Amino acid sequence: QEQVVESGGGLVKPGGSLTLSCAASGFTFRDRYMSWIRQAPGKGLELVSYISISGTYTKYADSVRGRFTVSRDNTKNILYLQMNSLGVEDTAIYFCARVDPEIRGHDFWGPGTLVTVAS
Amino acid sequence: SHELTQSPSMSVSPGQTARITCSGAALPKQYAYWYQHKPGQAPVVVISKDNERPSGVPERYSGSTSGTIATLTISGVQAEDEADYYCQSTDSSGSFFVFGSGTKVSVL
Numbered sequence: 001q002e003q004v005v006e007s008g009g010g011l012v013k014p015g016g017s018l019t020l021s022c023a024a025s026g027f028t029f030r031d032r033y034m035s036w037i038r039q040a041p042g043k044g045l046e047l048v049s050y051i052s053i054s055g056t057y058t059k060y061a062d063s064v065r066g067r068f069t070v071s072r073d074n075t076k077n078i079l080y081l082q083m084n085s086l087g088v089e090d091t092a093i094y095f096c097a098r099v100d101p102e103i104r105g106h107d108f109w110g111p112g113t114l115v116t117v118a119s
Numbered sequence: 120s121h122e123l124t125q126s127p128s129m130s131v132s133p134g135q136t137a138r139i140t141c142s143g144a145a146l147p148k149q150y151a152y153w154y155q156h157k158p159g160q161a162p163v164v165v166i167s168k169d170n171e172r173p174s175g176v177p178e179r180y181s182g183s184t185s186g187t188i189a190t191l192t193i194s195g196v197q198a199e200d201e202a203d204y205y206c207q208s209t210d211s212s213g214s215f216f217v218f219g220s221g222t223k224v225s226v227l
Contacts, residue, residue: 035216044221045154045162045205059215100167104209105152105216107173109161 002026002108004079004096009113016086020113022079022096030074033099035106036081038092038115046092049081050099063089086117121145121210123219130225137193139222141206144187151189152207153182155200156221162205166191193224201226 008020022034035050049060049070058070069082079096093114097106123143131137141151153166164173166182169189179194189208193200206219 037218044203045156045207045218047216047218050216095162097162102150102168104150104213105164105167105207106154107164107167109154109163111159111161 002098004098004108004110006094006096006110006113009094009115011116011118012086013119014087014117016117017082017084018086018115019083020081020094020096020115022081022110024077024079024096024098027098029072029077032101033103034072034079035097035099036070036079037095037097037106037109038090039095039112040089040092043092045095048094051079083115086115088117091115091117121149121208121215121217123206123208123217125204125206125219125222127220128223128225130227131193131196132227133196133198135196137196137200137224139191139193139204139206139224141189141191141208141219142187143189143206143208143217143219145211146184146187146189146208148211149208149213151182151184153180153189153191154205154207156203156205157201165204196224196226198226200224 036048093112095112096110098108100107150168154162156162170182
């Protein structure tokens with residue numbers, strides 16, 4: 001069955017770094033764009049980044065551009081999010097989501113992983 | 120940039136109809152998606168591409184668009200429908216995904 005599972009969240013100090021992973025199974029990972037979406041406490045959903053099937057095309061929210069890097073390994077079926085210079089405003093649940101074939105929405109999400117930035 | 124506006128909350132009694140709206144300038148040209156999100160769970164798409172209901176989503180969920188307004192309708196609301204609902208579209212160029220602020224639906 002189709003599944004995406006995030007990992008790598010945790011507590012990190014301001015200014016620190018963290019790398020999230022999203023392991024995909026049950027579908028042809030290399031054929032689908034993928035996104036990272038986050039939800040800060042008490043807030044709504046926010047697109048963080050997305051990546052094309054080959055990894056050559058990426059997009060970032062203004063709030064993370066220059067600090068976060070999205071990548072993928074199509075041989076291992078894993079999506080990554082490298083997060084640097086973390087601030088308290090980056091505290092959120094981070095979801096991995098599969099982009100639909102039309103690249104207009106998301107048709108499948110993971111349960112998320114919590115990132116807490118605090119001293 | 121492209122913003123999507125949703126009302127923050129609504130309450131509905133079981134069996135009634137809930138209509139959740141999403142307003143955005145690019146909606147006449149871009150698809151609207153709707154996601155149901157319950158605390159501690161993965162969001163689930165309930166409507167794709169304005170009005171398509173994915174497999175496994177109950178028939179009481181439907182979507183429509185008119186001009187700059189997209190609407191998610193839940194007919195015959197059930198207790199299990201209590202959740203946050205988010206609309207999502209793309210900016211006018213189609214290159215960035217944008218989410219509405221979410222509507223919390225409470226079932227009385």
